[in-house]
Structures are given as structure tokens and as C-alpha cells.
Amino acid sequence: MADILHIIKTNYYKNDSRLTKWVDSLSMENLKSEVFILQDNNKQKKWKEGDNKIIATRLHSRKYFKQRKGYLFKVPELALRTIKQINSSNASLIVFHDMQQILTLFYFCLVNRQKTKRKKIVWDLHELPHEVLTKNYFSRKIIRFILSTVDLLIYTNIERREYILQKFRHSEKRFLVLNNYTDQSYSKTSRAAVPTKLENWLDNRRYILWLGNAGINRNFLFALKSLKEYSDKFKLVVLGNIEPEIRDYIIKNNLQEFIFSTFVPQDEMINYIDNAFFSIVLYKNSSPNNFYCEPNRLYQLTAREVPIICGNNPPMKSFVQEFKAGIVLPDDGSNIDNLRVALKKMIKYQNQFVGNLEKADITDSHSWESQFSKVIKTLKEL
Numbered sequence: 281m282a283d284i285l286h287i288i289k290t291n292y293y294k295n296d297s298r299l300t301k302w303v304d305s306l307s308m309e310n311l312k313s314e315v316f317i318l319q320d321n322n323k324q325k326k327w328k329e330g331d332n333k334i335i336a337t338r339l340h341s342r343k344y345f346k347q348r349k350g351y352l353f354k355v356p357e358l359a360l361r362t363i364k365q366i367n368s369s370n371a372s373l374i375v376f377h378d379m380q381q382i383l384t385l386f387y388f389c390l391v392n393r394q395k396t397k398r399k400k401i402v403w404d405l406h407e408l409p410h411e412v413l414t415k416n417y418f419s420r421k422i423i424r425f426i427l428s429t430v431d432l433l434i435y436t437n438i439e440r441r442e443y444i445l446q447k448f449r450h451s452e453k454r455f456l457v458l459n460n461y462t463d464q465s466y467s468k469t470s471r472a473a474v475p476t477k478l479e480n481w482l483d484n485r486r487y488i489l490w491l492g493n494a495g496i497n498r499n500f501l502f503a504l505k506s507l508k509e510y511s512d513k514f515k516l517v518v519l520g521n522i523e524p525e526i527r528d529y530i531i532k533n534n535l536q537e538f539i540f541s542t543f544v545p546q547d548e549m550i551n552y553i554d555n556a557f558f559s560i561v562l563y564k565n566s567s568p569n570n571f572y573c574e575p576n577r578l579y580q581l582t583a584r585e586v587p588i589i590c591g592n593n594p595p596m597k598s599f600v601q602e603f604k605a606g607i608v609l610p611d612d613g614s615n616i617d618n619l620r621v622a623l624k625k626m627i628k629y630q631n632q633f634v635g636n637l638e639k640a641d642i643t644d645s646h647s648w649e650s651q652f653s654k655v656i657k658t659l660k661e662l
Contacts, residue, residue, distance in 0.1 A: 282314035282333065284659075285371035287362055289318040289380040293334055295546055297576050298406065299377060301463055303332055305652045316365045318358060318380075337361050359383040366399070373659065375402040379409055386422055389429040400662045403427075404434040404458070405444070408569040414447050424448040431662050434458050434655070437574045437595045456658060458651055460576045467583045467643040472551040478517065481540050487515040489556035489586070491549070491577040494541070495523040497570070499562040499591070499613040504529065506619035507560075510627075511538040519544055519552055553584050558606070558626050558633070561590045562613035583642065587633035589622045604636040 284306060290296040293315065303313045313332040318339065325336040339361075341353040362384045366374060376385055385403065392398040403426070413419040427433060427450035434456050435441040441457060444450075474482070488507065494500040504526070507516055518541040522530070530539060544552065553559075559581050563570040574595035581588055582599075587606040590596040591613045600606050607622045609615075626633070644650060 282369065282371045283311045284313050284373045284375060285366065285369045286313055286315040286317075286375045286377060287366070287381055287384070288315065288377035289358070290378070291320050293317055293319065293329075293336075297546055298404075298460060300546075301648050301652075302375070302377075302404075303329065304463075305648065305656075307332065309656050314369060314371060316362060335365065337365075355383055359387070363387060371399070373400045373402065373662065375404055377404045377406055379405070379407045382413075382419075382423065382426070385426045385430070389426050392429070400432075401430045402432040402434065402659070402662075403430045405440065406436065408440060408443065408572065409447075410569075411567060420448065424450045427452070429453075432456065432658060436460060437572065439572045439594045440574075443568055443572055454658060454662075456654060458655060459646075460574055460579055461646050461648045461651065462576075462579045462583045463648040464643060466550070466580070467647065469550060472554045474555045475548075475551050478540060478552065482515055485513070485515050486557040487517045487540070487555070489552060489559040489581075490516065490518045490520070491553075491559065491561070491580070492520045492575070493523070494518045494520060494526055496525065497564050497566065499564050501526060501529060502614050502616055502619060503560050503562060504535070506616050506623055508533065508535055508538065509620070510623065511535065514557065515540060517541075517552060517556070519549060549580065550584065553581060553586055556581075556586050558587045558589065558630055560613075561588050561596065563591060563593055564614065565591070565593070565612040579646065582637055583646075585634055585637040587626065587630060587637065589619075589626055603640040603642065604633065605640070606633050 286299065286302065288299055290299065294300065303315065306313050307330060315332065315334045317334065317336050319336055322338045322342050323336060324338040327334050339354055339357050341350055341357050344350065345353065362381060388401060392401065409423055413423060427448055432454045433452055437459055438457055492498065516539045518539060522541055530536060561575065561577055563573050565571050571593055572595060573593055578596055578599065582605050588600065589607045589609065590600055591609050592611060597608045600608050607626055609618050609622055611618055613619060
């Protein structure tokens with residue numbers, strides 16, 4: 281019997297570090313979790329992670345509609361499947377982990393008002409509501425109702441909370457800020473060796489690391505255009521998908537020997553992070569969700585004392601400046617001249633930035649555990 285039911289749509293259970301940190305931290309408090317998940321592979325499956333039960337569902341409507349199509353059918357189907365799972369669960373506390381379940385949240389917020397014995401609802405806002413939802417009168421009213429009704433709201437950073445408050449002007453029964461910090465076991469793990477296949481390819485050169493999707497929305501093309509000027513001194517390692525437009529540019533400019541790309545599970549990323557010279561983390565300021573993003577990779581890198589070049593997104597900017605962990609660009613990374621200046625400075629002062637991170641010693645102060653104790657305390661008080 282589970283104490284807490286988690287609801288989420290995500291790429292893959294083990295690759296969602298925020299979700300797995302939730303489940304692991306609850307287990308440490310002897311609180312059992314049940315996770316109802318829709319994964320990108322759309323396969324129905326059940327399995328156990330320790331004492332925790334994972335239930336992967338599937339959508340029939342995905343057979344007939346491609347990605348980002350057919351929401352009129354996909355959203356109600358997901359809501360119905362989720363409602364059925366919640367009603368059959370013995371868990372007294374439900375944690376919603378994304379923005380995909382607005383319909384389900386709305387339903388249970390309404391139902392809970394009619395029940396004397398009701399399930400407690402927590403909304404962990406991984407993402408911001410899509411801008412379309414903030415502009416439509418009815419969707420804005422619905423989201424405001426949900427935000428004001430759930431028992432606990434959890435934001436990923438202060439900036440996102442301020443944005444949502446300004447947009448929806450909702451009341452909060454309770455709220456917490458739960459940053460995407462790494463757990464202490466990650467920070468304190470012994471330094472990893474360079475993977476053999478990467479070491480052979482490097483040919484004794486240092487490498488610059490790019491974590492995640494290498495695409496237009498991350499301003500990767502601008503970074504690549506500035507980085508290629510150093511192709512005789514460094515290599516570039518990409519852990520993630522390279523979009524077709526970017527691949528075309530790589531081929532046209534004969535950069536295949538400059539770039540090493542691969543996919544690795546979350547628990548293997550540390551091997552590539554530990555040996556990086558520095559990393560670049562960019563998000564195109566095309567939406568509030570990007571502008572206020574506080575990515576896992578920011579903390580995955582700095583926790584292992586890897587300096588970064590980042591854009592002027594407020595959460596990243598404040599962290600990097602506070603701990604002198606690297607260079608903050610004056611823009612979002614879409615200006616090649618600014619990137620060139622930053623790269624030149626990073627290469628010259630890389631040792632200094634590493635030293636700053638060593639002195640900062642953020643292992644304890646900026647760890648997942650340091651803040652999750654407040655979550656446990658609050659959940660028990662609901």
C-alpha cells in the first residue's frame with residue numbers, strides 16, 4: 281500500500297532526476313510511493329523500484345496522432361486514465377509533477393470540495409503554464425482556481441513563483457521552493473575516469489561539454505559557430521540529441537571530427553562531467569518557461585566543480601554570479617561576438633573559476649537533502 285501517489289508525464293522514469301529524487305527521499309522517511317507515469321515510448325508496464333511501484337500507462341490516441349497533434353483526444357484520454365488510477369489508489373496524498381494534468385487537477389479540486397474525507401493534493405510545478413493558457417480568460421480562471429485550491433504548491437525557484445503569482449494572482453494555502461539541486465551522494469562521489477571510447481577519440485585534447493538537446497531552442501548553433509574557432513585545441517562533447525538543422529551545419533562545415541555525441545543514462549553522465557574543461561548552458565529567451573529555467577545541468581556541473589558559460593536567465597545568472605562559477609553572458613547566447621569574448625575569458629581563467637567552486641563548497645548548502653526536509657515536514661502537516 282502506497283502512502284503517496286505521483287502523477288507525471290516524462291521522457292523516461294530513470295532519466296527524470298527530480299522525480300527519482302522525490303521517490304528516493306520519501307523512501308528514506310519510510311514513505312512508500314506509487315508512480316503513475318506516461319513515458320515517451322507509450323508502453324504499458326509495471327515494475328518495482330525497491331518498495332515503490334511504478335505503473336506506466338499508454339494512450340491509444342497516440343496511434344493516430346503524431347507528437348504535438350491531437351490534443352483534443354490525448355488530453356481527455358490521459359485525464360480519464362489518471363482519474364481511474366487515483367480513485368483506485370489507497371494513497372491519501374497525490375503529487376502532480378507537471379503541467380500536463382490541468383484537466384485532472386481541475387476535476388479533483390472540484391471533487392475534493394464536496395468530500396469530507398478527501399485526498400491531499402500537491403502540485404510540483406516543474407514547468408510554467410504555456411503562454412496560451414495565460415492569455416485565455418477561461419484557462420487562466422481554471423488555473424487560478426487550481427493554484428488556490430491545492431493543499432501545497434511547490435515551485436522550482438523564486439523567480440518562477442513570482443512570475444506565476446503575477447500572472448494568476450492566486451492565493452496559496454501553502455508553498456515551498458524546491459530547487460533542482462543534486463543529492464549529496466552525487467556531489468561526494470569519487471572523481472570518475474574518462475570513458476574509454478571518449479578517451480580514444482579525444483587524442484589527448486581537452487573537451488568542452490554540452491549537456492542535453494543540441495537544438496535551436498537552446499541556442500546551440502550560435503555556440504557551435506563560436507566554438508569551431510577552437511577546433512584545433514579542443515573537442516566538443518554533446519550528451520543528447522542533435523537536431524537535423526544542426527547536423528546539416530556540422531556536415532557542411534566538416535566538423536564531424538570536432539564533435540562527439542552520444543546518449544547516456546543519468547547515472548553515467550558523471551563520467552563525462554568530471555573530465556570536462558568547462559560547459560555551456562543556454563536557453564533561448566523565447567518564452568517565460570525558458571527565461572526562468574533552472575536546469576538540472578546547472579547543478580550537475582557546478583557540484584562537480586565544472587565552470588560554465590550561461591545566458592542571462594535570472595536563476596542561472598544569480599547562482600553563477602554568487603559563487604563566481606563562470607561567466608554570465610549579457611544576452612541569452614544568441615550573439616556570437618558575446619560568446620567569443622566569453623570563451624576567450626573562460627579559457628584564460630578556467631582554473632580560477634574551478635578554484636571558486638572548490639572554495640564555495642556547495643555540497644551541503646545546495647543539496648537536495650538540505651531542502652527536502654522542509655518538504656517532509658510540510659507533507660506530514662497537511
